[in-house]
Amino acid sequence: MSTPDFAQRLVQALGPDVVATAPQDVAPWLADWRGIYRGQAQAVVRPRTTQEVSQCLALCQQAGVPVVPRGGNTGLCGGATPDAGPANVVLSLDRMTAVRAIDTVANTLVAEAGCILGNLRRAAQEAGRLLPLSLAAEDSSQIGGNLATNAGGVNVVRYGMARELVLGLEAVLPTGEVFHGLRTLRKDNTGYDLKQLLIGSEGTLGVITAAALRLFPRADTRAVVLAAVQSPAQALQLFELLYERCGARLQAFEFFTGECVGLVLRHAEGVQEPFAQRYPGYVLVELADSIDEAALNALVEDVIGAALERELCLDAVVSASLAQVHALWKLREEISEALRADGPHLKHDISLPIERIPEFMETAEARLRQAFPDLRPFLFGHFGDGNLHYNLARPEGAPTDWAAREGDPVTDLVFDEVIRYGGSISAEHGIGQLKRDHFLHTKDPLELRLMRDIKRLLDPAGIMNPGKLL
Amino acid sequence: MSTPDFAQRLVQALGPDVVATAPQDVAPWLADWRGIYRGQAQAVVRPRTTQEVSQCLALCQQAGVPVVPRGGNTGLCGGATPDAGPANVVLSLDRMTAVRAIDTVANTLVAEAGCILGNLRRAAQEAGRLLPLSLAAEDSSQIGGNLATNAGGVNVVRYGMARELVLGLEAVLPTGEVFHGLRTLRKDNTGYDLKQLLIGSEGTLGVITAAALRLFPRADTRAVVLAAVQSPAQALQLFELLYERCGARLQAFEFFTGECVGLVLRHAEGVQEPFAQRYPGYVLVELADSIDEAALNALVEDVIGAALERELCLDAVVSASLAQVHALWKLREEISEALRADGPHLKHDISLPIERIPEFMETAEARLRQAFPDLRPFLFGHFGDGNLHYNLARPEGAPTDWAAREGDPVTDLVFDEVIRYGGSISAEHGIGQLKRDHFLHTKDPLELRLMRDIKRLLDPAGIMNPGKLL
Numbered sequence: 021m022s023t024p025d026f027a028q029r030l031v032q033a034l035g036p037d038v039v040a041t042a043p044q045d046v047a048p049w050l051a052d053w054r055g056i057y058r059g060q061a062q063a064v065v066r067p068r069t070t071q072e073v074s075q076c077l078a079l080c081q082q083a084g085v086p087v088v089p090r091g092g093n094t095g096l097c098g099g100a101t102p103d104a105g106p107a108n109v110v111l112s113l114d115r116m117t118a119v120r121a122i123d124t125v126a127n128t129l130v131a132e133a134g135c136i137l138g139n140l141r142r143a144a145q146e147a148g149r150l151l152p153l154s155l156a157a158e159d160s161s162q163i164g165g166n167l168a169t170n171a172g173g174v175n176v177v178r179y180g181m182a183r184e185l186v187l188g189l190e191a192v193l194p195t196g197e198v199f200h201g202l203r204t205l206r207k208d209n210t211g212y213d214l215k216q217l218l219i220g221s222e223g224t225l226g227v228i229t230a231a232a233l234r235l236f237p238r239a240d241t242r243a244v245v246l247a248a249v250q251s252p253a254q255a256l257q258l259f260e261l262l263y264e265r266c267g268a269r270l271q272a273f274e275f276f277t278g279e280c281v282g283l284v285l286r287h288a289e290g291v292q293e294p295f296a297q298r299y300p301g302y303v304l305v306e307l308a309d310s311i312d313e314a315a316l317n318a319l320v321e322d323v324i325g326a327a328l329e330r331e332l333c334l335d336a337v338v339s340a341s342l343a344q345v346h347a348l349w350k351l352r353e354e355i356s357e358a359l360r361a362d363g364p365h366l367k368h369d370i371s372l373p374i375e376r377i378p379e380f381m382e383t384a385e386a387r388l389r390q391a392f393p394d395l396r397p398f399l400f401g402h403f404g405d406g407n408l409h410y411n412l413a414r415p416e417g418a419p420t421d422w423a424a425r426e427g428d429p430v431t432d433l434v435f436d437e438v439i440r441y442g443g444s445i446s447a448e449h450g451i452g453q454l455k456r457d458h459f460l461h462t463k464d465p466l467e468l469r470l471m472r473d474i475k476r477l478l479d480p481a482g483i484m485n486p487g488k489l490l
Numbered sequence: 491m492s493t494p495d496f497a498q499r500l501v502q503a504l505g506p507d508v509v510a511t512a513p514q515d516v517a518p519w520l521a522d523w524r525g526i527y528r529g530q531a532q533a534v535v536r537p538r539t540t541q542e543v544s545q546c547l548a549l550c551q552q553a554g555v556p557v558v559p560r561g562g563n564t565g566l567c568g569g570a571t572p573d574a575g576p577a578n579v580v581l582s583l584d585r586m587t588a589v590r591a592i593d594t595v596a597n598t599l600v601a602e603a604g605c606i607l608g609n610l611r612r613a614a615q616e617a618g619r620l621l622p623l624s625l626a627a628e629d630s631s632q633i634g635g636n637l638a639t640n641a642g643g644v645n646v647v648r649y650g651m652a653r654e655l656v657l658g659l660e661a662v663l664p665t666g667e668v669f670h671g672l673r674t675l676r677k678d679n680t681g682y683d684l685k686q687l688l689i690g691s692e693g694t695l696g697v698i699t700a701a702a703l704r705l706f707p708r709a710d711t712r713a714v715v716l717a718a719v720q721s722p723a724q725a726l727q728l729f730e731l732l733y734e735r736c737g738a739r740l741q742a743f744e745f746f747t748g749e750c751v752g753l754v755l756r757h758a759e760g761v762q763e764p765f766a767q768r769y770p771g772y773v774l775v776e777l778a779d780s781i782d783e784a785a786l787n788a789l790v791e792d793v794i795g796a797a798l799e800r801e802l803c804l805d806a807v808v809s810a811s812l813a814q815v816h817a818l819w820k821l822r823e824e825i826s827e828a829l830r831a832d833g834p835h836l837k838h839d840i841s842l843p844i845e846r847i848p849e850f851m852e853t854a855e856a857r858l859r860q861a862f863p864d865l866r867p868f869l870f871g872h873f874g875d876g877n878l879h880y881n882l883a884r885p886e887g888a889p890t891d892w893a894a895r896e897g898d899p900v901t902d903l904v905f906d907e908v909i910r911y912g913g914s915i916s917a918e919h920g921i922g923q924l925k926r927d928h929f930l931h932t933k934d935p936l937e938l939r940l941m942r943d944i945k946r947l948l949d950p951a952g953i954m955n956p957g958k959l960l
Contacts, residue, residue, distance in 0.1 A: 125730055125845040126876070148734070170679050181677065184654060197936055206875040207651065207841045207917035209640050209690055210929055211959060212941050216686035220679055237737035260595055264618070267707035267780030268738045310737030315785050371677040375595040405676040406596070447677035459680055466667055471682050473947050478940075489681060 023107055026083050027063045030109070033075055040064045049110045052101040053093050056364075056424075057453055059102030061088070064110045070190060070198060070229040073111070077227065077483075078196025080109055086486045087111050087194075089223035091165020092136065094157035096367060097452025099169065099222045103487040113164045116229060122147045127235040128187060128204040133164025133228050140233075149235035152179035156356055164228045170220035172448030174306075177404035178271040179236065181448070182219070188232035189215040194225075194479040204232045217474065222450050223485040225478045239271070239308035243320045244345045247333035248299035252403075253378040255303050258332045259404055262305060265323045269316070272306035273404030280355045280400050287358035291350055295335050303333070303403070304352050306345075355400050359411060364423045365398070366430055368410040370438045371447035377406065384437040388412070392430055407447040410434060435462065451489045459489070493577055496553050497533045500579070503545055510534045519580045522571040523563050526834075526894075527923055529572030531558070534580045540660060540668060540699045543581070547697065547953075548666025550579055556956045557581050557664075559693035561635020562606065564627035566837060567922025569639065569692045573957040583634045586699060592617045597705040598657060598674040603634025603698050610703075619705035622649035626826055634698045640690035642918030644776075647874035648741040649706065651918070652689070658702035659685040664695075664949040674702045687944065692920050693955040695948045709741070709778035713790045714815045717803040718769035722873075723848040725773050728802045729874055732775060735793045739786070742776035743874030750825050750870050757828035761820055765805050773803070773873070774822050776815075825870050829881060834893045835868070836900055838880040840908045841917035847876065854907040858882070862900055877917040880904060905932065921959045929959070 027041045040046060041063045051058040062085075067073045080087050090100040090112045102108040116132035119140070123129075124147050131140055138159040144151040153166060155173030165171075167189070171182045179185070188203035201215050218225055249255045255275050262270055278298045284291055294302070309316050317338075324336050339345045359365055372380050381399070388395060394415030401408035412430060414422035435445050435458050451459045460468065468490075475490055476482075497511045510516060511533045521528045532555075537543045550557050560570040560582045572578040586602035589610070593599075594617050601610055608629040614621040623636060625643030635641075637659070641652045649655070658673035671685050688695055719725045725745050732740055748768050754761055764772070779786045787808075794806050809815045829835055842850050851869070858865060864885030871878035882900060884892035905915050905928050921929045930938065938960075945960055946952075 123845065125726065126843055127733065170683075172677055172679075176677065180654070183683070184650070193936075199936060200934055201937070203912075203914075204843055205841050205912075205914050205917075206844075207642055207646065207872075207877050208914040209642075209916045209918055209920045210914055210933060211921065211937065212691055212695075212944060213640075213653070213686055213689070214937060214940055216683055219683070221682055225682075237733060239737060256595065263597065263707060265781070267709060311735070311789065312785060315782060319781065371675050373596055373674055374676075375593065402677075407677050442673075442675075444673075444675050444678040444680055446679045447675075448679055450679045451681065463680060464670055466663075466669060467671070467681065467684060470684055470948075474682060474944070477943050477947060 023062045026085055030063055030065065030076065030079060033079060034065065034067065034072055038066055038068065038072060049090065049112065050102060052095065052098050054096065057098035057101040059104055059108065060106045061102045061108040061110045062106060064112060066112045066115050068115045070192065073192045073227055073229055074196045074198055076109070076111060077192050077194055080483050081194055081196060081481050084481055084483065085109055086483050088485055089113070089168065089227045091133070091162035091168065092157065092160045094161040095165065095169060095452060096369070096449045097454035099450055099452030099488050100165065101453070105486070111227060113162060119143055120230065123204070124149055126204055128232055129235055130202065130204065130230065130232045131163055132230045133162060135163045137161050137163055137166055144235050145238065148238060150238045151233060152236055153182055153185060156353060163231060167219050167228055167231055168221065168223050169450040172402065172405070172407065174272045174274065174402065176402060177273055178268065183216070185233045186215065186219060186231055187234055189218055189228055190230040191218050191226045191228045194481065194484050199226065202230055202232050220450070222452060222489045224475060224489050225484060237310045239310050241309045241311065241313045241316050242345055243307045243316050244339040244348045245305040245320060245324055245336055246294050246348045246351070247303045247305065247327065247336040248295055249301040249303055249333050251300060251378065252381050254332060255301060255403055256375065256378055258303055258327055261327055261332055262323060266307055266319065269307040269309050270404070271308045272304065274304040274352050274400070275403035276302050276352060276355060276400035277398065279396070280398050281351060283358045283362060283398055284351060284354045287361040288354040291354060294337060294351060299334055304348060352400070355398065359398055359413065362413055363420045365411055365413040366423050366427045368431065368434050369447050369449040370410050370434070370443055370445060371405065371407045372438065372441050372443035374406040376441045377403065377408065380437060380441045380443070384434060387433055387437065388430070391433060395430065453488060456489065493532045496555055500533055500535060500546065500549060503549060504535065504537070504542055508536055508538065508542060519560065519582065520572060522565065522568050524566065527568035527571040529578065530574055530576045531572045531578040531580045532576060534582060536582045536585050538585045540662065543662045543697055543699055544666045544668055546579070546581060547662050547664055550953050551664055551666060551951050554951055554953065555579055556953050558955055559583070559638065559697045561603065561632035561638065562627065562630045564631040565635065565639060565922060566839070566919045567924035569920055569922030569958050570635065571923070575956065581697060583632060589613055590700065593674070594619055596674055598702055599705055600672065600674065600700065600702045601633055602700045603632060605633045607631050607633055607636055614705050615708065618708060620708045621703060622706055623652055623655060626823060633701060637689050637698055637701055638691065638693050639920040642872065642875070642877065644742045644744065644872065646872060647743055648738065655703045656685065656689060656701055657704055659688055659698055660700040661688050661696045661698045664951065664954050669696065672700055672702050690920070692922060692959045694945060694959050695954060707780050709780050711779045711781065711783045711786050712815055713777045713786050714809040714818045715775040715790060715794055715806055716764050716818045716821070717773045717775065717797065717806040718765055719771040719773055719803050721771060721848065722851050724802060725771060725873055726845065726848055728773055728797055731797055731802055732793060736777055736789065739777040739779050740874070741778045742774065744774040744822050744870070745873035746772050746822060746825060746870035747868065749866070750868050751821060753828045753832060753868055754821060754824045757831040758824040761824060764807060764821060769804055774818060822870070825868070829868055829883065832883055833890045835881050835883040836893050836897045838901065838904050839917050839919040840880050840904070840913055840915060841875065841877045842908065842911050842913035844876040846911045847873065847878065850907060850911045850913070854904060857903055857907065861903060865900065923958060926959065
C-alpha cells in the first residue's frame with residue numbers, strides 16, 4: 021500500500037483527532053530534544069486508549085509499517101526519534117495520562133504511560149507515599165518512556181532502577197494483542213516474568229500503555245551534605261563509610277568535579293561557590309528517613325565528623341534548612357543545563373564496578389590527555405551506583421560542531437577503557453541510535469543472538485522502532 | 491541411542507566421580523522432601539564446574555535426553571523431582587559451592603549455584619553485610635534453586651523477592667552454551683535483561699551455575715513485636731499504621747491464626763503460650779535498623795502504644811532481649827514443622843491484593859466450611875506481601891492419605907476464590923508439578939503462548955525439566 025493510502029487508513033480507523041498527517045503537524049515530532057537526531061514520518065498517532073494503541077499497531081503490522089513509540093522525548097540517545105524512513109508512524113503516548121489508582125494500603129500506583137513522572141511523584145506525595153524514581157527530566161519525561169528505558173536517576177542507590185519499582189505492566193504487542201499484566205501483587209511466581217522483557221527494551225518489542233508501581237513510605241526528613249574531596253579514591257572511601265554507617269538512609273551519593281562547579285557558576289543563576297576555595301571534587305550526599313529529625317541530624321554530624329577526622333574529605337557543609345538542601349542540590353542539578361549552554365559535547369553514560377572508578381578515571385584521563393589534549397572533561401554522576409556521566413566538551417575555541425565531526429575516536433577511547441574495566445557503555449540512558457554501533461560491537465555474541473531471537477519472536481514483522489538498539 | 495549407551499557416554503565424558511548410574515546411587519535423587527513425588531532417572535550428574543554442566547547439557551541435547559536440575563530439594567511443588575521417564579538425567583549443583591567473591595566496597599557477593607543459602611547469609615554477615623533473602627529452608631536450600639524459583643521468605647516486605655537481589659547470572663543454556671552474565675554492575679542498560687527469564691523459570695530454560703547478588707548494610711538492631719488481633723481486618727489496619735510510621739525499618743509482618751499457635755504448642759518443644767489467653771490471630775512484626783537501639787525501641791513503644799490506643803490490636807508484647815526475639819520468632823517458624831508432624835495436608839501458597847485479604851479469608855472460609863465442614867485450617871503467611879500459606883489439614887480422624895485422595899476439589903475451591911479476588915495461585919513456591927494443571931488453566935492465554943514460544947526458543951529440543959511449569 022502506498023504511504024498516502026496507509027495514512028488515510030489510519031485516519032479512517034482512529035479519526036483525524038488521533039492521527040495527524042499534514043507535514044506541519046508531523047514536523048514537531050521528528051527530532052530529539054538535544055537536536056542531534058531528525059527523522060521522517062508519514063503520520064503521528066496520539067491514541068487516548070489502550071484500544072486505540074492496539075488498533076494502530078495491528079494496522080501497522082498488517083502493512084509492515086514501522087512504528088516509533090514516543091514518551092516525553094527526554095531520552096538522550098535518539099531512541100524516540102524516527103529514522104529517515106518516510107513510512108514511519110510516530111506513536112505518542114502523551115494523551116494517555118490517567119492515574120488509574122493510588123492505593124495507600126497496598127502501596128501501589130497504577131498509571132497510564134503518558135503520565136509525567138513529576139506529576140506521579142507529586143500525586144504519591146499527596147497521598148502520603150513516595151514514588152522514588154527521580155531524575156533531572158522528571159517534569160517532562162513520561163512514565164512509559166521511563167520504563168521502556170529502565171530509567172535510573174538520583175535515588176537508585178537506595179531504591180533501585182525503574183525496573184525494581186514495577187509490579188505489573190499493560191502493553192500492546194506489535195501484533196496489536198494486549199498484554200494484560202497490570203497486576204499489583206507483590207508476589208506472583210507463576211511462570212516467566214514476561215514484563216521484564218518490555219522494561220528497558222526501548223520500544224523495540226511493544227508499547228507499554230500502563231504500569232503498576234510500588235510506592236514507599238515517605239522519607240521527608242532529609243539531610244544533605246556537600247563534601248569536598250581530593251580525588252575519586254577519596255570519594256570512594258567516603259562512600260564506604262557512609263554506606264556502612266547510614267544503612268538504608270543513604271539515598272543519594274553524587275560526585276562531580278571542580279570543573280563542573282566552575283561551569284555551573286558560569287552559566288546558572290542563583291548558585292554560589294560552596295566553599296572558600298575550589299576543590300578537585302565534590303560529593304553530594306542525601307540521607308533521608310521517615311521519622312526523627314534530631315536523630316538524623318545527630319547521625320550526619322557524627323558520620324561527617326568521622327569522615328573529617330579520618331581524612332576521607334577535605335571539607336564539608338551540612339544543610340541546616342530546606343532552603344539549603346535545595347541550594348546544595350542545585351549545584352548538582354544545574355550541571356546538565358550548564359553543559360548545554362556551553363555547547364554540544366560528547367556524553368558518555370557509563371557504569372563501572374564502583375571500586376574501579378578511581379583507577380578507571382586516572383587511566384582514561386591519561387589516555388585522553390595524550391590523544392586529545394585540549395578536550396575539557398566535565399565528569400559527574402551517581403557515584404554510589406558506579407554510574408558516571410563522562411562528558412567531554414570541545415576544545416576551547418573549536419567550532420560548535422566539533423563533537424559531531426571529531427567525537428567518534430574520543431568515544432571509542434572512552435568505551436574501550438570502560439570495557440577494559442568491566443563496565444557498561446550504557447548505565448541508565450540506554451542505547452537508542454546513539455550507541456547502537458558500539459553496542460553491537462561490544463555486547464556478548466550469545467546475548468546479542470538471544471536478543472535478536474526474542475525480537476523476532478515478539479515482533480515478527482520487525483515494525484517496532486527500527487534502527488534502535490538491535 | 492539406548493539408555494545404557496547414553497549413560498555410558500556421560501560417564502566417559504565426565505568421569506565416574508561425576509556421573510552415577512547404579513540404581514542404588516540414583517535412588518536417593520528421585521523423590522521430593524515432602525515425599526509426595528517420586529520419579530525415575532538413568533543417571534545423576536554432579537558437576538564440579540560450569541564447564542562440566544555445559545558438557546552434560548550438550549550431550550543431553552544431542553541425544554534428546556531430559557534433564558532435571560536440582561538444588562537443595564527444598565521446593566514444595568516437585569519442581570526438582572524427575573517425572574516417570576526412565577531416560578531422565580538428574581543434574582545436581584551440590585558440588586558447585588565456591589563463594590567466588592565478597593566485595594564490601596561494591597557490596598556484592600558472587601557465589602556458585604550449589605552454595606547453601608544460610609552459608610551465604612553467614613558469609614555476608616561475617617564480612618559486615620546483609621544478604622537479606624531468608625526463609626525456613628535456608629540451611630538446606632541452594633542459591634541456584636532459590637533463584638530458579640524466585641524465592642521469597644520473611645524479609646520480602648523490605649528487600650523484595652530473590653529476583654530483586656540479582657545483579658548478574660552465569661548459566662548454561664540447554665544447548666550447552668554458557669551465558670556469561672555474571673556482572674556486578676548496579677546499572678547496565680544494554681539491551682533486554684535476559685537473566686530475568688532464567689529467574690523463576692524453575693529449570694525449564696537452562697541451569698543457573700553462579701549468581702552475583704546485592705548485599706545490604708547490616709541492620710542488627712532488631713525489635714520484635716507479637717500482637718494479638720481479632721481478625722485479618724485488624725491485622726490489615728495494624729499493617730497500615732506500621733508501614734506509615736516505621737518506613738523502611740519494617741522488615742517482617744507475619745500473620746498466623748490461633749489454630750497455628752495451638753498446633754505449635756502441641757508439637758514443638760520449648761515454645762510457650764505468648765499471652766494469658768489464646769487469641770483468634772497473631773501478627774509478628776520485626777523492625778530493624780543499622781543504628782541506635784534506643785531510638786528503635788522508642789519508636790516501637792510509641793507505635794505499639796498508638797496501636798493499642800486505636801484498638802488496632804488486642805494485646806502486644808515487645809521483645810526485651812535477643813533471647814525473646816528468638817522465642818517470638820519460634821512461634822512463627824515452627825508452624826511448618828508442626829504441620830508436618832500433624833500429617834499430610836494441603837498447602838496453598840497464594841497471594842492477594844493485600845487490602846482484599848480479610849474479605850477473601852471470610853468468603854473462602856465460609857465456602858470451605860459449607861463444602862468440607864471438618865477440614866482444619868492452619869493459615870499463616872507473609873501478610874505484609876499479601877502472601878498467605880493457606881494450609882488445610884485433614885478432618886480429625888481421617889486417614890493420613892486424605893489430602894492425596896480427596897484434596898483436589900478443596901484446592902479447586904481455594905484457587906477459584908483466589909482468582910476471583912485477583913490473586914495468584916503461587917506467591918513464592920512456584921508451579922513445579924504440583925500446580926501445573928491449575929497454572930495451565932488459569933494463566934492468561936496470551937502469556938501462556940509467549941512462555942511456550944520462549945521455551946521453544948531457548949530449549950528447542952525440549953529437554954529441560956519436562957512436566958514442570960509449562
